[in-house]
């Protein structure tokens with residue numbers, strides 16, 4: 611994909627070609643779409659089953675990779691929709707709408723990237739690394755323990771941290787602690803500014819934003835909200851962002867359309883952290 615161009619959004623069905631565990635907690639799904647697709651790292655797709663099995667609302671998943679018509683995702687089973695995805699076998703059909711949302715920024719030569727991914731926050735940053743990485747970029751992935759790490763997918767490029775130092779295979783090493791501390795340590799003595807990009811649970815995003823603030827780096831975060839439509843219509847996915855032009859100083863931004871990647875210093879953090887968590891009904 612040429613930098614600066616917008617990949618065409620498409621809705622089509624596809625055929626699952628593989629759907630299997632890549633670690634204790636993560637599964638990878640590959641599907642051959644009926645039409646070719648492209649994307650920018652950080653964009654996502656709304657996935658659903660087809661026919662009578664279709665859920666009322668599709669579910670959002672970051673795009674891990676695209677090769678021709680084959681699109682890949684990495685996911686964790688947390689509820690009804692992801693359990694339904696996990697039950698798909700090669701040959702089964704699914705529905706795809708994407709790519710959606712705003713991606714992570716293109717590389718800035720003057721500020722090499724520091725990628726910080728936690729758990730299922732890996733796909734958009736893995737995609738960025740595969741598409742853009744240069745020799746000065748740093749990539750860090752954090753998991754619960756060694757069994758939750760997709761070692762084969764990450765290869766040698768990614769530094770790994772684990773909350774619990776168990777289950778790390780003999781041939782691999784992992785830092786014991788949170789992934790933002792690993793990123794801080796890996797970049798402590800590196801010269802010049804950096805661009806921090808992060809995706810993962812909210813405490814990881816907070817810590818990443820704080821690290822970037824301390825170091826004076828620009829920081830981009832991919833946020834996860836419950837989504838209904840995925841393209842700005844239902845307003846079910848809003849996040850509070852700063853809006854100095856408004857009397858209140860903030861406004862609601864649609865995560866699907868204006869995000870999911872936001873600049874950390876654009877988020878109205880007090881409201882974002884104070885808001886009660888949105889809940890999905892069994893839909």
Ligand SMILES: Cc1cc2nc3c(=O)[nH]c(=O)nc-3n(C[C@H](O)[C@H](O)[C@H](O)COP(=O)(O)OP(=O)(O)OC[C@H]3O[C@@H](n4cnc5c(N)ncnc54)[C@H](O)[C@@H]3O)c2cc1C
Nearest residue numbers: 669670671672685686688689690691692730834835836890
């Ligand atoms: C832009 C975006 C990209 C995403 N990329 C990935 C990805 O690459 N891999 C992946 O595994 N997951 C990803 N997610 C989260 C994924 O969409 C949810 O896990 C999924 O929708 C849950 O559906 P469910 O029916 O299995 O769970 P539900 O039964 O709907 O909910 C089960 C639990 O998951 C929580 N949950 C549901 N939806 C979300 C959500 N959108 N964000 C946070 N928590 C949620 C619920 O609060 C509940 O605790 C992404 C979400 C967004 C918004």
Ligand code: FES
Nearest residue numbers: 838840844845866
């Ligand atoms: S999911 Fe509908 S507006 Fe964002």
